[in-house]
Amino acid sequence: MKKFLLYTLIFTVFISSLSTLKAQKANTHDKIKKILYFNPEVEPDLEEIKEPTNHAFFSAVSDNVSAFRRNKMLRSEVQVSYDSIDSKTILEYSKNNDADFVIVPKVKYFKVGLGKYVFSNQVVISLKLFDSEGNFIASSDYDTYRKNMRLLGSAANSIKIGTNGAMKNILKELRKLKPSSEAGF
Numbered sequence: 001m002k003k004f005l006l007y008t009l010i011f012t013v014f015i016s017s018l019s020t021l022k023a024q025k026a027n028t029h030d031k032i033k034k035i036l037y038f039n040p041e042v043e044p045d046l047e048e049i050k051e052p053t054n055h056a057f058f059s060a061v062s063d064n065v066s067a068f069r070r071n072k073m074l075r076s077e078v079q080v081s082y083d084s085i086d087s088k089t090i091l092e093y094s095k096n097n098d099a100d101f102v103i104v105p106k107v108k109y110f111k112v113g114l115g116k117y118v119f120s121n122q123v124v125i126s127l128k129l130f131d132s133e134g135n136f137i138a139s140s141d142y143d144t145y146r147k148n149m150r151l152l153g154s155a156a157n158s159i160k161i162g163t164n165g166a167m168k169n170i171l172k173e174l175r176k177l178k179p180s181s182e183a184g185f
Contacts, residue, residue, distance in 0.1 A: 087134030
């Protein structure tokens with residue numbers, strides 16, 4: 001329960017930082033902020049694990065976003081390549097969905113054992129944050145094994161923990177960018 005409250009507080013600060021960053025550019029404090037999330041790219045690319053991964057990822061995101069009235073989560077059922085996303089694609093999706101920010105996620109499972117379909121519950125969640133013009137703002141990675149030493153538990157819980165951790169890391173990146181954005185941007 002304490003971790004949930006801590007992650008909720010961290011995500012509140014994350015969303016308010018996003019709102020502050022966008023408000024500095026457009027001077028619109030009263031507008032509801034819309035954040036577009038794509039379906040995460042899943043590695044390894046197996047159809048059997050994509051749907052449960054998407055469900056766990058968006059469950060973690062919606063749990064955090066639902067606590068805020070000034071922000072709205074938009075979900076795109078499209079999966080884009082995490083490594084080769086271009087600004088034109090981001091611009092088109094944000095314009096068509098009237099989104100203020102776009103997040104491109106990736107979930108990488110660790111393979112263990114000798115079998116082809118044996119996976120561990122350890123995941124790496126990667127997020128890239130873009131503004132509505134397609135400009136890259138920040139990225140983060142969260143490895144559930146290295147950060148939490150998570151050996152037991154379900155993959156769905158690992159995805160939720162990793163998503164919260166990746167969002168927290170993006171918040172740290174935004175804090176680093178904040179002084180330079182106030183200087184002249």
